[in-house]
Amino acid sequence: MFSIKQVMRLKPFMALRFASSQSSPKTGIVMLNMGGPQSSENVxxxxxxxxxxxxxxxxxxxxNKLGPWIAKRRTPEVKQKYDEIGGGSPIFKWTEKQGQLLCKQLDEQCPESAPHKNYTAFRYVTPFTDEAFNEVLKDGVxxxxxxxxxxxxxxxxxxxSFNAIYRHFRKIGFPxxxxLSVIDRWSTNPLLAKTFADLIRKELKQLPEDKQKxxxxxxxxxxxxxxxxxxxxxxxxxxxxTVQMVMQELNYCNPYQLVWQSKVGPLPWLGPFTDDALKGYVKQGKKTFLLVxxxxxxxxxxxxxxxDIEYCKDLAGEIGVKHIRRVPTPNDHPLFIDALTGIVKDHLKNGGGVSHKFLNRCPHCTNVNCYNSKKWYADICNRT
Structure with a gap:
């Protein structure tokens, strides 16, 4: 059972979901992401x-043997990290809210394809891909x-995520x-850049005035x-x-660098890594940073x-960084919701389908599943 406080926190999301589900949806917007455990027990x-x-x-x-062994070995460490941020990931909450706000605006701006309903399809936690699409088909979109x-x-x-969708419908057939149509990437969307630029400006202002530049x-x-x-x-x-578009929006107001995080395992990964970059800049005498x-x-x-914890708190204290802040993710920023709405709106008005870029495999791809998946999307998305 939910406590009264939990119910009160859920009420805005429940209201939005109820509003989008009162009549049978005509268009389903399936939002793909990796997902995250909502409690440490799911880690x-x-x-x-x-x-x-x-x-x-x-x-x-x-x-098949090494993967389960690594998962079991890493579980205690990762579980502790989730406990330190409140016991679980908020990614489901934010994805649902983003989808609900998106569909609310789509209903207003695209009445010809309304009602719209959002569905969350996570790759590694519930709601899984098959769960999401089972709900889509049940709703009769x-x-x-x-x-x-x-x-x-x-x-x-x-x-x-796209391959998981293909495997699901390979089993049951697609109605x-x-x-079906696909929005596979949107890295250069102008409103995405404006969203990050706005968040960066606000965070820069939180630094001491003489350190902002x-x-x-x-x-x-x-x-x-x-x-x-x-x-x-x-x-x-x-x-x-995306970085270049954001900096252009900011008129290149500050020095900047693209860095990379979350390396797993011993094999070489794309760098420079975020923690190493911080250490390197401190050696150069730099002491003020904004992480985006x-x-x-x-x-x-x-x-x-x-x-927030490993870089801005622990590492910053260890290497003597005096000023460091982290820019929030877009979450429900109004400009970001407008970006999502505009992307889907343009996609619907242009007829949807699937992009040539999506259907083109990497030049050295040897993944048979990828080949079959893209062939399936080409057939399903381009049929009349």
């Missing part, structure tokens, strides 16, 4: 899903827009009377293995494109623990 299963997903992580051998919540595309994140803006994104980069994954270039989670659209473990 092991979450890690197990990641470590055994060959689209996310490729071990050189024995993944006429059109499905699969909307990746990773602005910058990577085969390991967005690609894994002939439903139109000298603050180094570190745009931090989740790293990926170098072998993934060398295979042709477009993620690094798309993250870089440029590839994350809502708060979760990488922002609330890795950036």
């Amino acid at each position: 092991h299963d979450y890690l197990l899903g990641i470590m055994t997903d060959k689209d996310m992580i490729q071990f050189p051998f024995f993944q 006429k059109r499905i827009v699969v909307f990746s919540q990773y602005p910058q595309y990577s085969c390991a994140t967005s690609g894994s 002939k009377d439903i139109k 000298e603050a180094i803006i570190l745009f931090s994104a989740h790293s990926i293995p170098l072998k993934t980069v060398n295979r042709g994954d477009s993620y690094p270039s798309e993250v870089g494109a 989670p440029i590839a994350f659209v809502n708060e979760h473990i990488e922002t609330l623990h890795e950036m």
Whole structure:
């Protein structure tokens, strides 16, 4: 049973969900993301899903045995981190709220495709991909827009979610009377850049006035293995494109650098790493920093623990950083909700479908599942 306080906290989200579900939805907006455990008890299963997903992580051998072993070994450490940020990830709360606000605006601006309803489809925790699409089909929607919540595309994140959708419908078949279309990336959306620029300006003003101009803006994104980069994954270039658009919006007001975080395992990953960059700049005499989670659209473990606790608190104290702040993720920022709305609105008005970029595989791709998945999307999304 929920406590009175829990019910009161849920009421705004329940009201929005009820409003979007009063009549049968015509258009379903399925919002893809990795997800995060809502309680520390779910951490092991979450890690197990990641470590055994060959689209996310490729071990050189024995993944079916090595993956579960690593998940079990890392569970206590990761569980403690979730306990330190309140016991679970808020990513479901934010994804739901973003989707509900998005659909509310779509109902107003796109009456021809209304009513719209949002569905959250997580990769490694409930609501899983199959759960989300089972609900979509149960609701009897006429059109499905699969909307990746990773602005910058990577085969390991967005690609894994899209492949999971393909595997689900490979088993049950895709209904002939439903139109499916895909929004796979939106790294250069102008309102996304304006959202981050606004958040950065506000955070810069929280620094001492004489330190604001000298603050180094570190745009931090989740790293990926170098072998993934060398295979042709477009993620690094798309993250870089977002950074450039944000800095252009800020009129290049401060020095800045793109850095990478969340490395896992012994293999070489894309750098420079965020913690190493902080150490390197301190050696150069720099002492004022602003961290920007440029590839994350809502708060979760990488922002609330890795950036806030491990970098801004523990590491900053260790290396003598005097001033450091972390920019919030977009969450429910009005400009960001407008960005989401505009992306889907334009997609609907332009007929949807699927982009040529999405259907084009990396030049050194050897993933048969990826080949079959993209072929399936080409067939389903382009049919009349």
